[in-house]
Every structure is written in C-alpha cells, then in structure tokens.
Amino acid sequence: MRMTAPPDRSAAPPDLRQAARLSVAPMMDWTDRHCRALHRTLSARALLYTEMVAAPAILHGDRDRLLAFAPSEQPVALQIGGSDPSELARAAAIGAGYGYSEVNLNCGCPSDRVQSGCFGAVLMREPARVALALRAMREATGAEITVKCRIGVDDQDPEEALPRFLEAVAGAGVRRVIVHARKAWLQGLSPRENREIPPLDYPLVLRMKARFPELHLSLNGGIASLGQARAWLAQGLDGVMVGRAAYHAPWDILGRADSAVWGAPDPQPDPAAAVRAFLPHLEAHRRAGGRLHDATRHMLGLFAGRPGARAWRRILSEEGGRRGAGPEVVLRALAAVEAEGARAA
Template sequence: MEFQAHRFSIAPMMDWSDRHCRSLHRALSGRALLYSEMVTSGAVVHGDREKLLGFDADQHPVALQLGGSDPSELALAAKIGEDFGYDEINLNVGCPSDRVQSGRFGACLMREPRLVADCMAAIRDAVAVPATVKCRIGVDDQDPEESLFALVDASAAAGIDSFVVHARKAWLKGLSPKENRDIPPLDYELVYRLKRERPALTIVINGGITDLDAAEAHLEHVEGVMLGRSAYHEPGLLGAVDRRIFGEGVADVSEFEAVERFKPYIAEKLAAGVHLAAMSRHMLGLFHGLPGARAWRRILTVEGVPAGAGLEVVDRALDAVRQALEAREARAVEAASA
C-alpha cells in the first residue's frame, strides 16, 4: 500500500475516533490515514476483539493505535490487529491521562526509550505492516532536545522509521489531560529539526494544527501532518484534503455530499441495532460556520437520541440547513437589488 497516506492523518482520539467516526471521515476524504482510538494491548488479547477492533472495509487506509509496555503482549496484540486488516500498528507514547500512567504506558514511556525500543522491535517482528510511534517531545522536567531524540534514536535503532510527534511536552504532574492538550507550549521548530537531523526518518507533526493552510505550511518541513480536534469538531474541512494535500484533480466533497455518502452506512448500522446517536454525534460539527448549523446540531442532538430514531432525523436536519442557506441567498439577492 502507498503510505503517502501519512501526508495527512486524523489523530487517534479516545471516545471520538471510533468506527462510526472513521466512516464519516472517509466519506469526506478518500486519502487521509485514519486512526483507531487507543486500545490497550491487554484488551486486545483478552477482550471482545470484534467490538474493539472491528471496522468497515471502506475505511482503508486505517491504523490501529495500541497502548502498553509489555513487548510480548504488544506483539500479540499487533498481530491480532494485522489479522483484522489494519494497515499500520502505532504505539502510544503520548497520552498523559492518569489511567495511562498507572498502567505504565502512554507519555510516561518518554522516560524509558529503551523499553519503547524493545516494544517496537517486538511489534515490528510480529507484523508485516508498518510499525510506528506517536510520542510527545518530552514529559515534566525532561529537556525536549534530549528526550525526543533519545526516544526516536532508540526506536530507529530497532528498525522503526516513522514517527508522529505531538510538538508539546506532557506534564504528568500538575496538569490534567485536557490541560495537556493546550497549556504546554508548542515547539514545531524542534520537530522540524528532528527531520533535518534524521532525514531518513518519516516525521509527521501533530499538535495545535487547526486548518489546511497550517497543514500545508508544515508540509514544507516534514512528510506528514496529523489533525485531531479540529478535524473532529469541524469535519467539513476534510472535504478539501484530497485536492489540497494530496494534489488529486477532484472536486472537494461538500458537507451535503458527505452526509449522502454516509447515509448508507447509517442505514446498515441501524438495521444491525446501532442507535442513531452513536453515529450522528460525530456529525454535529459538520456544518460549522454555515447558516443552519445550530438547527442541524439541535435536531440531531434532540431527535437522534430516542430509541428508534432513524434516517428521517438526518433528513430533517439537512432540510433545516438547506432552508437556512436558501434564506441567506434570498436576502443577498434582495440586498443586491435594493
């Protein structure tokens, strides 16, 4: 598979980037690399694998992000993920939550580059698909110029050549996971320097990137850009990714077209017993900034929750947006002729 997909990816986000969210995002971009939520290696090995790992074939390319620090268990989980059809296995070395720290994985592993290297070597040996790392630039009182390079160099020595770097430290003491997404300052230049000094590696930058203009600017320095919350809260921006980021000669996917593409998926899952709200919650920001966006959110939020809610709710929400857009156009025509 051509992994230029790394040129633009959508971050693994707990409670957000589930299989339904990924299918919506795929309706907007055919090229972006999609990531699962983080799944612990223990859950993969011992839990309900179909529930944790199952996804629809149209989501490719899609990566599985694992959390853990036991090389043998991670290797087994990685193999299970590959057998499920994932195109990449990624190790989380960046999540700052308390639960992750207590389990000795996530950002706290920035302090243990040799252990990360052992984990990555085990994953690499277990699967044929790419094995990658997603990390921070450091934690707590670490010097990022030392901690980032130490982690990357240790994993590179173990045969890993692709890294996603969230360009912030994680403060495991004193900041909440939410605060860790915003308060620690961004250091994009350090990530650029990593690429300059390790030119053979594939470097993807993450953190604080909110639109495609910024993504294009970062791509002057690194191979890839990963968007997180902005891609979730304003998914409509993904409709231009294939043209702007991948250079495809295709028309942008409009918000309305994305909904029409997503509706067969919704219908299929409704028939399988999935509640509408489990899917429609990922669409709430789709018409962000457009007339009717508030009505769209309200209808999906209020009418999409009751048991038995179906595609008619989505259609009513779409009609509300169309009416708001038509009203704006009518006002514009009236103003122009006045």
C-alpha cells in the first residue's frame, strides 16, 4: 500500500524531548509502518523510529515507499545513514518535507553493508566528519537533528572516544544523543554478535551525562523491561531507548508505558483490547491490496508469557500468510488466546 502523508502544518509539533524519555529503537526489517502503527496502538507517547534509510536511497529511490507515514504515528523520527554532508543535508530536508520532526544520523550500525558505505559505527572514528555532516543537516532543515552512536569501535578506548565524539556533536549544535552502551567490533563479529557480545558499560553513559549536562542523553542496549527503563530514568538519564524487547514483547514494554513514564492514561486496558483497536489498520491494509502477514508478523509477541501465546503465534504464522487472509485470522487467534486464558483462570 502506498501512502502519502504531507505534514499537518496546523498541528503543534510533538514535544520530542518528552517523548524521548522512552523510545523504540530503529530496527532494520522490523520497525516499518505496520510495526509503528501497532506500537502506537499500545502507547500514545513513546517516540518511534523508522528503519534506517540510506541517504542515497532517499535521494534516488521511491520516496513515498521509503518515507511516507500516517500522521497517527506521531511522534515518529526518521533515521538516516550516510557520511557525505551534502547528501545527508538533502536527505534530511526531504525527510522534514514528509513531516518528520526529528532526523537521526546513524553512527552505530556495525554491518558490513554499512561499513562499505562509510557510515554507521565506522563514523565513531571520524567525529570531525560527523560534525560537518550534522551542521549541514541542521542548516538544511527545521527538523531537529539527533545522533545515535556506540561508545567506541574496535581498539578505541571508550573513556576517550565517546567524550571526544560527544564534544564534536555538541559543537555542531546537536542537543539529543542516543548512546548504545557497547563497543562495535567492525571486524570479527556479526551484527547480531555486536548486539550481544561486547560488554555493556552503562556507568560510562551516566558519567557522560554528568560531563555534558546540556545534552539530552538516552541510553540504549540491553534494556529488557519497563522497570529497567524507569530505573535508568530515575538515575538521571534523560531517556531510554528499547530495541528487541519492545519488538518481541511489545505489550510488556509499551502497554503500561504512558502511565509508568509520563503519568498519563494508557490507551488500552489489555493486549486483547489492543488487538481489536488494531483491526482497522489491518482491514485498511487489506483493502489497499496488502497481505495480512505484512502487519501480523509484528504482532507475534503481543501475548508473550501469557496463556495462549503459543496458539496465537501458531495461528498467525500458519494462516496469516495465506492468500486472501484477512482480520478474521486475527480474531480466530484472539479467540484461542481468550479460551486458553479462561481455562487457566
């Protein structure tokens, strides 16, 4: 389904600093518009991110397919990858034209594909180049420019590399940074291993908050529960970004986030209500010619750890990809969950 989503100039821009108290990380092949629509059903306030989009793809590719989003997804930020200041500036301006209030520069992805394009985590070695790119992006658009980075790469000493990088970023006028509290090893570890093997150094990020009090710093990496996120906020960090846990158990991270983090009402009383609230999105996607599986693949973890979770996953996985499948598959899976829950009560 192709969407066009021109920015609503009459609407007040979202308070991104508040929304960034809890955010869902940009994740390739996961945080597409269907995933974001589901997450927004669960939380009205958490900051959501797109998958990373390479700046050249924005300049030369199908922009509607890459950038269009529904206004109901707000607050939502665009993450882009690249290293050429001119390309990044033009890509940021195009993104802002689609209505994104934040454009985030990826300085943390360790994949081979990213390294070959000289962007992502490899940029931790070139803070001056990053600063030049950030200035160009800020000059090109009114959207807020932010950065997501690692604490260092390869043989860098994070105690030296991270503050040097943050000094360059702050000098370029950026005021919000998300720090994945692991090194990235560009040689010898796969992207998956880079998310798990390098040790986490949360205390270093806390020290950086004390050293750079003017920066809004969000912690990323290894956060597995809403309780952990709240604990880091209580220690003085400005925000927490959750990745895989928010995808694999979205209700556990987001279902009570609005009340726990912002003291606001939660949109849904339970996961079953969230499923029913998401049905109009599924039906609209089907009417536009889309496959049910495009959206339901992001729903598999909605009942994680609850009675009926296995039946839920099985029905969606087996039936969601069949030709002509519609929301009735989801309702059948939900009925199985509720039946098993009633037996367990």
